[in-house]
Amino acid sequence: MAPLIETRDLTLHFGGLRAVDGVDFILNAGEIHALIGPNGAGKTTFVSLLSGRRLPQSGSVLLEGEDITRLPAHLRVRKGIAYTFQITSIFPRLTVFDNVALAVQSRGTRDLAAQTRAALARVGLAGLESQEAQTLSYGHQRLLELAMGLALHPRLLILDEPTQGLAASEIEGFKALVEGLVPETTVLLIEHNMEVVMDLATNITVLNFGQVLATGTPEAIRANRAVQEAYLGA
Amino acid sequence: MAFGPFLLLALMEGLVTAAVLALAASGLSLLFGVMRVVNVAHGAFFMLGAVLAWAVDSVVPAPPALAFLAALVIAPLLVASLAAVADGLILKRLNYDPEATIVATIGLLYMIQQATLALYGPNANPVTAPFELRLQFPWFGYSGYKLFVVVAAALVLLALWAFMTRTKAGLIMRATQVDRTMARAFGINVDRVYMGTFALGAALAALAGVLIVPIQQAHYLMGGDPLLLSFIVVIIGGLGSLRGTIVAALIIGLSDGVISMFFSPTLAKIIATLLVAMVLVFRPQGLFGAKA
Amino acid sequence: MGESVKPFALHLALILALAVALAVLPPYPATMLARILVLAVFAMGYNLAYGYTGLLSLGHALFLAAGVFAAGLSAQFWGLSAGPALLLGVLAGGGMAAAVGLLALRTAGVSFMIVTLMFAQAGYLTILYFGPITGGDEGFTLPAASRVILGFDMSTDTPRFVAALFLFAIGLLVSLALVRSPFGRSMVAMRENEERSRMLGINPFTVKLAALVISGLYAGAAGAAYALLFGYAGANFATIQYSILPMLYVLLGGAGTTIGPFLGALLMFVLIEGTSRLARLWPVLEGMDYFVIGAALVVLVLFAPRGILGTLRERGLKWLP
Numbered sequence: 040m041a042p043l044i045e046t047r048d049l050t051l052h053f054g055g056l057r058a059v060d061g062v063d064f065i066l067n068a069g070e071i072h073a074l075i076g077p078n079g080a081g082k083t084t085f086v087s088l089l090s091g092r093r094l095p096q097s098g099s100v101l102l103e104g105e106d107i108t109r110l111p112a113h114l115r116v117r118k119g120i121a122y123t124f125q126i127t128s129i130f131p132r133l134t135v136f137d138n139v140a141l142a143v144q145s146r147g148t149r150d151l152a153a154q155t156r157a158a159l160a161r162v163g164l165a166g167l168e169s170q171e172a173q174t175l176s177y178g179h180q181r182l183l184e185l186a187m188g189l190a191l192h193p194r195l196l197i198l199d200e201p202t203q204g205l206a207a208s209e210i211e212g213f214k215a216l217v218e219g220l221v222p223e224t225t226v227l228l229i230e231h232n233m234e235v236v237m238d239l240a241t242n243i244t245v246l247n248f249g250q251v252l253a254t255g256t257p258e259a260i261r262a263n264r265a266v267q268e269a270y271l272g273a
Numbered sequence: 274m275a276f277g278p279f280l281l282l283a284l285m286e287g288l289v290t291a292a293v294l295a296l297a298a299s300g301l302s303l304l305f306g307v308m309r310v311v312n313v314a315h316g317a318f319f320m321l322g323a324v325l326a327w328a329v330d331s332v333v334p335a336p337p338a339l340a341f342l343a344a345l346v347i348a349p350l351l352v353a354s355l356a357a358v359a360d361g362l363i364l365k366r367l368n369y370d371p372e373a374t375i376v377a378t379i380g381l382l383y384m385i386q387q388a389t390l391a392l393y394g395p396n397a398n399p400v401t402a403p404f405e406l407r408l409q410f411p412w413f414g415y416s417g418y419k420l421f422v423v424v425a426a427a428l429v430l431l432a433l434w435a436f437m438t439r440t441k442a443g444l445i446m447r448a449t450q451v452d453r454t455m456a457r458a459f460g461i462n463v464d465r466v467y468m469g470t471f472a473l474g475a476a477l478a479a480l481a482g483v484l485i486v487p488i489q490q491a492h493y494l495m496g497g498d499p500l501l502l503s504f505i506v507v508i509i510g511g512l513g514s515l516r517g518t519i520v521a522a523l524i525i526g527l528s529d530g531v532i533s534m535f536f537s538p539t540l541a542k543i544i545a546t547l548l549v550a551m552v553l554v555f556r557p558q559g560l561f562g563a564k565a
Numbered sequence: 566m567g568e569s570v571k572p573f574a575l576h577l578a579l580i581l582a583l584a585v586a587l588a589v590l591p592p593y594p595a596t597m598l599a600r601i602l603v604l605a606v607f608a609m610g611y612n613l614a615y616g617y618t619g620l621l622s623l624g625h626a627l628f629l630a631a632g633v634f635a636a637g638l639s640a641q642f643w644g645l646s647a648g649p650a651l652l653l654g655v656l657a658g659g660g661m662a663a664a665v666g667l668l669a670l671r672t673a674g675v676s677f678m679i680v681t682l683m684f685a686q687a688g689y690l691t692i693l694y695f696g697p698i699t700g701g702d703e704g705f706t707l708p709a710a711s712r713v714i715l716g717f718d719m720s721t722d723t724p725r726f727v728a729a730l731f732l733f734a735i736g737l738l739v740s741l742a743l744v745r746s747p748f749g750r751s752m753v754a755m756r757e758n759e760e761r762s763r764m765l766g767i768n769p770f771t772v773k774l775a776a777l778v779i780s781g782l783y784a785g786a787a788g789a790a791y792a793l794l795f796g797y798a799g800a801n802f803a804t805i806q807y808s809i810l811p812m813l814y815v816l817l818g819g820a821g822t823t824i825g826p827f828l829g830a831l832l833m834f835v836l837i838e839g840t841s842r843l844a845r846l847w848p849v850l851e852g853m854d855y856f857v858i859g860a861a862l863v864v865l866v867l868f869a870p871r872g873i874l875g876t877l878r879e880r881g882l883k884w885l886p
Contacts, residue, residue, distance in 0.1 A: 129758075129761070133753065
């Protein structure tokens with residue numbers, strides 16, 4: 040069977056900056072795959088090529104063998120690729136319910152209210168439905184962002200720095216949540232917190248200067264000398 | 274008259290239109306460039322320039338040339354002060370939000386127009402040209418004043434260009450245009466720059482109004498066409514680009530002169546407005562301008 | 566009363582109150598109210614585009630005029646009766662909005678405002694250009710025979726009032742249903758955060774185009790109704806003034822509230838009527854209606870950008886739709 044996501048020689052340069060430079064990448068269904076690398080390594084740009092927020096200059100993106108390189112973002116979402124934003128991007132003046140309902144209704148479901156409540160309950164925001172989203176605490180806004188992603192019932196959930204700004208207790212809850220998603224949902228995670236990465240990830244890809252430096256299990260990555268030099272700073 | 278001279282006449286008329294248009298449109302372009310706002314009341318400032326020129330001309334007991342010279346100074350100054358007040362009272366409080374500014378300047382346009390109607394009346398009034406000179410061509414005679422308008426507009430635009438590129442005030446305006454936050458960090462009083470820019474833009478429109486009034490009578494509704502044409506020129510020239518604005522004014526002015534002489538002016542305007550819409554949709558940086 | 570029943574009850578009460586007002590008011594104010602209702606339909610359509618979807622258009626006069634002339638010209642030249650003429654007007658408004666939207670929605674913000682303004686201006690000039698057919702600046706009076714719906718003559722008071730109220734009621738209830746539907750939620754998502762909604766699987770272009778077309782259907786209906794009820798079609802409906810008016814009504818009553826457009830239209834009429842009555846005592850005020858409109862725009866945008874009902878909603882009446 041074809042991998043869930045495959046990229047071939049994927050490239051996007053901004054002027055002289057090689058943000059993503061010939062990346063070959065494979066993501067198998069059921070993984071929690073972490074994408075790590077120093078700041079400016081091209082992680083966010085790379086996932087925005089997967090989600091369709093940007094289009095590459097060359098190379099291709101395959102979803103289960105189907106070429107989706109030029110597919111508009113909203114159609115990729117409908118095919119099951121969900122993206123949660125690095126900088127919390129919710130609808131601040133809408134209620135918590137409406138925020139998630141927008142995600143649910145784009146799938147064309149019958150039971151809008153129940154599914155919306157289910158997604159909220161899953162991240163622990165039950166009972167806050169009628170609150171305006173901008174009145175939530177920062178941690179709750181991150182959870183709302185996650186609920187919006189989950190409500191899409193994605194096959195692939197891309198999380199861009201989901202634990203940034205969360206308290207230690209919130210991070211524990213988040214880890215449990217993500218572990219509960221697999222194997223129905225495959226997770227691609229951009230993360231700076233190495234503890235979270237080592238605990239959660241089944242596979243890790245290291246990006247540096249827009250190129251794949253290494254890929255492998257957490258143990259293999261930890262032992263990889265090139266990674267240590269470039270990134271872990273050992 | 275043969276075709277050649279007829280075309281020459283059309284081109285000369287077009288050149289006068291282009292000159293006045295370049296003045297008015299450069300004001301609008303300046304506002305958009307520096308402040309990122311669209312001023313719908315721009316045509317009203319143009320009209321005020323013309324009406325105030327008439328007012329000065331009728332109260333100053335001097336020969337036409339002197340009275341006109343007085344109008345050329347006084348009218349833009351008055352309009353600039355009015356614009357500065359409007360900026361302080363309205364636009365600044367809106368924090369120059371682009372959409373709110375458009376709504377507010379529409380309101381301003383109605384207020385100025387209607388106040389002019391109340392105080393000045395519904396009639397069109399002429400102003401005597403500062404001098405009588407008729408240039409005799411082999412085929413037709415032509416008003417020397419109209420050529421004076423072209424020269425005067427060119428001089429003002431040259432001065433504007435020098436001001437923007439050669440003076441400290443111009444440098445500060447351009448710095449604010451590039452980055453408002455950064456300009457503020459460097460101690461530039463952005464509020465004052467904006468007020469000055471808005472006043473300068475209005476003064477340019479008023480100046481165009483003064484220059485046109487000996488050719489075209491002063492009337493409280495005369496601002497509509499210049500507003501529309503200035504929009505067209507600024508958009509085709511590339512929003513905020515002075516050079517593009519002048520090139521576009523020449524093209525629009527000349528083609529307006531020619532098309533209006535041979536075809537229906539309404540048809541010319543339909544084509545021009547549709548062209549503007551298409552340019553904005555498919556080439557938002559303008560036909561000639563670099564990216565604004 | 567439950568939270569979901571309250572808005573519905575409020576809207577029904579408003580329609581009922583208007584019916585009573587039309588029945589008891591003397592002919593002159595009642596006719597005025599009928600005009601307000603028709604223009605409120607126009608404003609409700611504008612509100613769906615601007616208030617809910619965030620599309621600030623300066624070209625809605627074009628959609629209104631499409632309705633006016635589709636109904637007016639088909640009555641004039643093809644002898645269409647009022648029912649089909651009205652339907653044609655509605656479709657013309659929606660069709661014009663679709664054509665403009667397909668192009669204009671490639672832009673956003675200030676560019677969108679200018680593009681819609683330019684299209685409307687081109688439409689106005691086109692009406693003038695074909696003056697021999699459209700009547701140009703002077704317009705034309707609709708043939709009396711065309712102003713009859715189901716045997717009722719729209720040039721007489723009672724049928725005219727009933728028709729205006731009927732149209733208004735449909736417009737109001739449809740707009741209530743629409744903004745409370747999933748599609749209404751998508752519309753608001755465009756206004757609030759278009760990029761985020763794209764990443765929720767929503768195609769912003771489709772939603773905005775649909776909202777604009779619905780808005781155009783409202784404008785077309787209002788235009789056709791205006792022509793048929795009051796018997797006149799003219800180029801003035803395509804002028805920029807008629808793009809500004811619905812914006813003013815919506816801003817005044819409250820953008821993104823279902824009743825705001827009507828409230829704004831009503832208050833503006835009262836304000837202008839009041840000014841012209843004062844003008845009879847104090848002639849300096851003669852023809853100051855545009856001054857009042859201008860001042861109202863400036864004051865609103867400065868001090869009450871959410872309008873009356875928007876402010877009320879912020880201050881506690883959260884259930885206002």
